[in-house]
Every structure is written in C-alpha cells, then in structure tokens.
Amino acid sequence: MTGAPSEIKDELKPCPFCGATAEVIGPMPADGFGNEGGYVVECTQCQASSRVHFPTMDDARPFAIGAWNRRATAEGQPS
Numbered sequence: 001m002t003g004a005p006s007e008i009k010d011e012l013k014p015c016p017f018c019g020a021t022a023e024v025i026g027p028m029p030a031d032g033f034g035n036e037g038g039y040v041v042e043c044t045q046c047q048a049s050s051r052v053h054f055p056t057m058d059d060a061r062p063f064a065i066g067a068w069n070r071r072a073t074a075e076g077q078p079s
C-alpha cells in the first residue's frame with residue numbers, strides 16, 4: 001500500500017539480447033577509436049552496447065539511456 005510514484009528517471013531496461021542488467025559507462029577514456037568523453041550503455045553480461053553519446057550542452061547520460069531503452073523496447077521489431 002505504498003502507491004508512491006517512482007521518480008526514477010534514469011532507469012535502464014534489461015538487455016534486449018540476454019535480459020541482464022545494463023549500466024551506463026562514461027565518460028569513456030581515450031581508447032583510440034574517438035570515443036573519449038562519451039557515454040555508452042553496456043550490458044553487464046553480454047557486453048551489448050548502445051552507440052556512444054557525447055555530452056553537448058547537457059549530460060549525455062539521458063540520451064544514452066534513452067537510446068538503450070528504445071532499443072530494448074523495439075526488440076524484435078524492424079526499424
């Protein structure tokens with residue numbers, strides 16, 4: 001009987017491939033692939049990852065999380 005609305009905005013959906021927990025990685029260190037400073041959401045189990053998002057005016061994490069969640073939602077659907 002709590003009924004309190006969740007205020008979690010950065011909740012990550014499970015991996016669309018294996019169902020494991022995903023996590024936001026970033027800002028990324030220089031890796032030789034031009035991803036330095038970017039954020040990516042990566043599965044903790046199978047290492048599936050979103051594309052890398054770079055901070056512009058705001059924190060890039062919401063964009064990376066949004067992209068990941070859309071992918072998880074669109075599982076099995078043609079894009």
Ligand SMILES: [Zn+2]
Pocket residue numbers: 015016017018019020043044045046047048
């Ligand atoms: Zn996975």
